[in-house]
Amino acid sequence: MKRVGPLLRRILVPVLSVLTALLLGGVVIILTDFDNLQKIGTDPLGTLGGAVQGVLNAYGAMLAGAFGDPNRIITALQTGNAADIARAIRPLTETLVSTTPLIFVGLAVSISFRAGMFNIGGDGQLMIGALAATASAIALNGVIPAWLILIATIAIATLAGAAWGFVPGFLKARTGAHEVITTIMLNYIASLFVFFILTTSPALRAAGSTTPVSKQLSSIVDVPNLINLPTIRLDFGFVVALLMAVAVSWLLFRTTKGFELRAAGFSSTAARYAGMSAGGSMMLAMSLSGGLAGMAGGFLVIGTVGQLSLDLSGGIGFNAIALALLAGLRPSGVVVSALLFGALTQGGKRMGIDTGIPFDLLLFIMALVIMFVAAPGLIRSIWRVRVAKPAPEIAQVSSESAGTV
Numbered sequence: 001m002k003r004v005g006p007l008l009r010r011i012l013v014p015v016l017s018v019l020t021a022l023l024l025g026g027v028v029i030i031l032t033d034f035d036n037l038q039k040i041g042t043d044p045l046g047t048l049g050g051a052v053q054g055v056l057n058a059y060g061a062m063l064a065g066a067f068g069d070p071n072r073i074i075t076a077l078q079t080g081n082a083a084d085i086a087r088a089i090r091p092l093t094e095t096l097v098s099t100t101p102l103i104f105v106g107l108a109v110s111i112s113f114r115a116g117m118f119n120i121g122g123d124g125q126l127m128i129g130a131l132a133a134t135a136s137a138i139a140l141n142g143v144i145p146a147w148l149i150l151i152a153t154i155a156i157a158t159l160a161g162a163a164w165g166f167v168p169g170f171l172k173a174r175t176g177a178h179e180v181i182t183t184i185m186l187n188y189i190a191s192l193f194v195f196f197i198l199t200t201s202p203a204l205r206a207a208g209s210t211t212p213v214s215k216q217l218s219s220i221v222d223v224p225n226l227i228n229l230p231t232i233r234l235d236f237g238f239v240v241a242l243l244m245a246v247a248v249s250w251l252l253f254r255t256t257k258g259f260e261l262r263a264a265g266f267s268s269t270a271a272r273y274a275g276m277s278a279g280g281s282m283m284l285a286m287s288l289s290g291g292l293a294g295m296a297g298g299f300l301v302i303g304t305v306g307q308l309s310l311d312l313s314g315g316i317g318f319n320a321i322a323l324a325l326l327a328g329l330r331p332s333g334v335v336v337s338a339l340l341f342g343a344l345t346q347g348g349k350r351m352g353i354d355t356g357i358p359f360d361l362l363l364f365i366m367a368l369v370i371m372f373v374a375a376p377g378l379i380r381s382i383w384r385v386r387v388a389k390p391a392p393e394i395a396q397v398s399s400e401s402a403g404t405v
Contacts, residue, residue: 011333013376014326016383018340021368026055028364029357058355062362065350066343068092086229091346093227093234097304099342101126103241104296105320106327106334107248108165108289112179113329114252115285116265121168121183122293122317124190125161129294130301131194132160134214134308138204141220149221154298161294162287164190169286173279179286187317195310204308214301214308223303237299242335244292249331251288261285293317322370341366 030051031037040047068091076088105122112119133153140149168182198205198212206215223235252258263271264281272278296316301308323341327333348362372379379385 017372062347066347102338108292124187125293129157129161129297157298162291165290
């Protein structure tokens with residue numbers, strides 16, 4: 001029970017941030033429902049009821065699009081028909097498909113942030129990992145068995161992403177170059193490099209394609225699906241993402257090296273005086289961060305997508321920054337936050353189809369979540385949340401320490 005209180009206090013502000021964003025999103029839905037608002041002069045109560053019903057319908061459609069209809073799932077399971085089961089659970093599995101790369105890159109951002117490094121280059125590291133996986137899969141086709149190609153491509157993608165992440169870490173440690181600038185610039189370099197390779201390499205580019213895309217990789221290597229049902233795309237990449245969350249949590253909070261990374265993030269000067277290598281921690285953190293992002297690219301290009309294209313990342317790197325902050329940079333929180341973002345993305349599509357509400361409104365809600373997470377003081381003021389006071393003995397020790405200084 002002692003752990004429940006601190007846990008609830010830690011998640012209170014993020015939960016209230018999401019709730020506030022949804023409430024404001026509901027207000028925007030009401031204000032943009034012009035057909036309903038036209039009746040406010042003649043039937044104000046009916047207009048109010050219709051507005052509230054419109055919000056409930058919109059968010060209901062979002063939930064159904066993200067997790068499916070429970071009644072439909074139960075009915076499909078009772079019939080035992082594979083096609084019916086697949087249609088019923090597809091919304092949930094597609095949410096998990098969207099969640100998988102967000103977990104990888106969210107963990108990548110969390111590691112770098114914990115070490116005091118701002119990794120804005122998740123997209124570039126993901127694309128380099130995807131390019132490495134594509135090239136290695138095509139090069140190894142027919143040379144080794146498919147299951148070995150799968151292992152090799154993911155390993156090579158991870159190493160390529162790690163190497164791409166090492167560059168800004170090295171520049172920061174050795175020259176003081178700010179990692180925000182270098183990672184953003186490396187995003188552009190990665191994108192243009194992938195474009196160059198896809199447009200100049202006949203071995204990688206799909207024959208006859210008018211756009212720069214690679215050959216289909218599913219005939220060479222594919223990540224096995226978790227559920228063997230038609231139209232279900234959820235593969236074992238999701239399981240690996242969860243295992244990576246466990247591994248990152250163990251590294252950060254259960255190992256000496258993880259302590260050094262976090263110490264360097266608190267104060268590189270203090271870490272250096274304690275005998276730790278602050279520069280080494282920077283390079284290690286960025287390499288691990290890039291490796292996780294590269295692994296995400298590998299699983300995308302040989303798994304759910306099956307083909308390298310210029311828009312493969314889809315801005316995952318920037319969304320991962322928001323969800324990592326929402327998670328408080330904790331691996332377990334990253335998984336939950338990634339599921340939230342995946343559900344919003346997948347559910348927003350159903351919301352637009354069923355209610356006609358534009359997808360841009362969903363982006364607006366996600367932007368509100370980011371804004372409120374970045375302003376915890378504002379959320380505490382809105383909801384009158386008090387900041388927990390330190391225990392008396394801690395306060396006494398702090399005052400005594402201040403007095404000795």
